[in-house]
Amino acid sequence: MQRTPVSSSNLASVGYEPSTGVLEIQFRSRSIYQYFNVPTSAYQGLMAARSKGSYHAHFILGRYRYKRLA
Template sequence: MQRLPVSSSNIASIGYDAQSETLEVEFLDGSVYQYFNVPSGTYEGLMAASSHGSYLNSHVKGTYQYQKL
């Protein structure tokens, strides 16, 4: 999955596959997580947020199943 670099104190890049509704987040420490069944609106909100990390914490983490790659 192709990820786009973002300006964040914790996140390096974010990718999204609309067909599978999979959100992929690469953190600055090099770890990569995939979150499943994430609606496109949540991805769009994450990309538009003034703080990607805060949005991820409040709208994605704890809401969607995930795996660490």
């Protein structure tokens, strides 16, 4: 999945596939996670958030099933 670099102290890049609802996040630690069944509105909210790390913690983490890729 193609990811877009983001300005964040915690997140490095974010990718999203609207047809499947898969959100992929690479963290500054180089870990990569995929989150499943994420609505487009949550992805748009993340990309528009002033603090992407806070948005991730409050609106994505613990709400969507995920797996670690790396």
